[in-house]
Amino acid sequence: MEQQTPLLEVKNFSVSFKQYGKGLKQNVTQVISNFTLDLYPGEIMAIVGASGSGKSLLAHAILGILPSNAYINGSIKYKGEELTQKDKEQLRGKEISLIPQSVGYLDPLMKTGKQIDSPLKSVKSTVKSIMSRFHMADGVKNKYPFQLSGGMARRVLIGTALTSGAHLIIADEPTPGLHKSMVDETLSTLKELAGNGRGVLMITHDIDLAFIIADKIAVFNKGRSVEVVDAKAFEASPDYVKHPYSKALWHALPQNGFHSIRSKDYGDDIDAIQDAQGGEA
Structure with missing residues (x-):
C-alpha cells in the first residue's frame, strides 16, 4: 500500500483510572x-486479544467517551x-x-x-436498501430498539455505519449473536467500506474473523500492542510472528490443534503464554 498520511495514528498511548479505596486512599x-x-x-486493521x-x-x-475518572x-x-x-465530540457519528x-x-x-437514515446527501444508501441487505422486514423501521431481538438490534447498528458517511469506522466485536449469514454480510460490509477508501479498525477476540477480513493484525495483551503483523502471513504460520503471546494465539486455534506450548520453545514470557491459552482466543 502506498505510504501516505495515516487516517489514524495512535502513539505511546496510555489509559489509567483513579479510584478511591479504603480510607480514601487513591489507587491508580x-x-x-x-x-x-x-x-x-x-x-482494515484488527486488534486481537483476550x-x-x-x-x-x-x-x-478515540471517540472521547471514557469515564470522568480516566486519565x-x-x-x-x-x-x-x-x-x-472537542474534535472527538464534533467528529463522532460523522467522520x-x-x-x-x-x-x-x-x-x-x-x-x-430513523436511526439508520442519514442526513447526508452524499450517502446513497437508503433505509430500504440497508434493511433489505440485512434481512430486516419493512416493519422493523417503525419499531423501537426494545422491540427488537439482540441480533436484529445489532443489524441496525451495522446499518448506521453504512449511512454515517464516516471515514473511520470502529467495529467493536460487531458479530456476536448474529447468524453465520449475517456475520458474512457484516464482514462483507466492512470490506466494502474499506474498498471505498474508509479505514476500519475492528476489535475482536475472534482471531479467525481477523484472518478473513484484516490486512494487518495488532496483537493486544494486557493493555499493550505486542506487535503488528500481516494478517495473511500470521494465518499461514506462527513463524511469521515474534512475540510468545502471538504464537500462543496461533497455536490455541481449533484448526491448529489447541496445542499447548512450552516456555522453552518461545522464551520466558510465561504470563503471556498462559493468558493466550486461557483467554478467549
Whole structure:
C-alpha cells in the first residue's frame, strides 16, 4: 500500500483510572500502556486479544467517551491532526463512526428506521436498501430498539455505519449473536467500506474473523500492542510472528490443534503464554 498520511495514528498511548479505596486512599490502575498503531485509508486493521484486555477502551478513547475518572497520555491523530476532546465530540457519528459491542448504544426513544437514515446527501444508501441487505422486514423501521431481538438490534447498528458517511469506522466485536449469514454480510460490509477508501479498525477476540477480513493484525495483551503483523502471513504460520503471546494465539486455534506450548520453545514470557491459552482466543 502506498505510504501516505495515516487516517489514524495512535502513539505511546496510555489509559489509567483513579479510584478511591479504603480510607480514601487513591489507587491508580493502568489499563492501556504505550499503545501504538497506524491505520491508513482503505485498510482494515484488527486488534486481537483476550476478552477483558482493554481493547474496547481504545475505541472509547478515540471517540472521547471514557469515564470522568480516566486519565490519558500519548497522542491520537486523525488525518494528521491531534484529536482534542472537542474534535472527538464534533467528529463522532460523522467522520468517526462506532459499531459498538452493546446494542444499548441505540437511542431507546427513536424508531430504528430513523436511526439508520442519514442526513447526508452524499450517502446513497437508503433505509430500504440497508434493511433489505440485512434481512430486516419493512416493519422493523417503525419499531423501537426494545422491540427488537439482540441480533436484529445489532443489524441496525451495522446499518448506521453504512449511512454515517464516516471515514473511520470502529467495529467493536460487531458479530456476536448474529447468524453465520449475517456475520458474512457484516464482514462483507466492512470490506466494502474499506474498498471505498474508509479505514476500519475492528476489535475482536475472534482471531479467525481477523484472518478473513484484516490486512494487518495488532496483537493486544494486557493493555499493550505486542506487535503488528500481516494478517495473511500470521494465518499461514506462527513463524511469521515474534512475540510468545502471538504464537500462543496461533497455536490455541481449533484448526491448529489447541496445542499447548512450552516456555522453552518461545522464551520466558510465561504470563503471556498462559493468558493466550486461557483467554478467549
